[in-house]
Amino acid sequence: MTKTWLITGAGRGFGREIARAALAAGDQVIATAREPRHVVDGLPADPERLLALRLDVTDPDAAGGVVEEGLARFGRIDILVNNAGYGQVGAFEELSPTLIERQFQTNVFGTFNVTRAVLPAMRAQRAGRILNISSSLGIVGVDWWSVYGATKFAVAGWSEGLSKELAPFGIHVTSVHPGQFSTDFLDPSSIGMTDLQIDDYRPLDAARREFVAGRNHDQPGSPERFADAIIQLAALDTPPARWAAGSDALAAFEARAAQLRESAVEWHDLSLSTEHPA
Ligand SMILES: NC(=O)c1ccc[n+]([C@@H]2O[C@H](COP(=O)([O-])OP(=O)(O)OC[C@H]3O[C@@H](n4cnc5c(N)ncnc54)[C@H](OP(=O)(O)O)[C@@H]3O)[C@@H](O)[C@H]2O)c1
Known part of the structure; x- marks a missing residue:
């Protein structure tokens, strides 16, 4: 059966590749972007199956409008991909509250806005x-990425609870954790840099900036192959609650599991010491 996808941030990167793969699989796509011209220019022309719409995910009214227009056109939305986001980097103390709030507005509240708009139709279906x-940084915390990681932990934790809330309605939620992929993610056109400078953080900042500059567009993960995997995940009868994309993300899953297990064992007695005596 032909499915209808709604994808955010589809003008480039993962979003565009997922849209391309969904169209290639014969599905219908509502591909949204802050500049819909980028969707039209970046994907094969297919007016029957591709609807390109403007959406900045930080605008809840616009999210509602996109869902309305998508439903009017295709009648249903089967798969929502909350993809839009960016990496705000820098040590926590070197980021102004404004930059941190903007990061959460996009990566977390933007995701909430679009999901809130789509859910009534999915529940009715x-x-x-x-x-x-x-992200893999939503599994393991990394210095200089602490604020970005906080948004991705938030998305993952919310996804886990949400999947339980929505299971009775036949709606499956998966938290997707990519490692490093060669999109524009590390490019100056996407990444958010610090706006404050504190001497103590100069060595960390310099080392991380050098890494990012050297890795930009040279990450090991293929966005096209990622998109193909997303098509497979979306077709599963019982998709996973969490999925690691790439060997680095898989290593993060394993490291996290081992660390939690070790911590549970090491602090076992202290953990149990906090309850009222029987
Ligand atoms: N690539 C990686 O290594 C990697 C790893 C882990 C997680 N991720 C996550 O993957 C997702 C996609 O990133 P990407 O790798 O494809 O990077 P990308 O090439 O930089 O693409 C990011 C996309 O998000 C869109 N976007 C940003 N803010 C938006 C907003 N307020 N409203 C609507 N769209 C917005 C951008 O739109 P514009 O074109 O208008 O800027 C762009 O289409 C992000 O959530 C990112 O955190 C990426």
């Missing part, structure tokens, strides 16, 4: 898939 793009 008693079916749906939601794929929330978190």
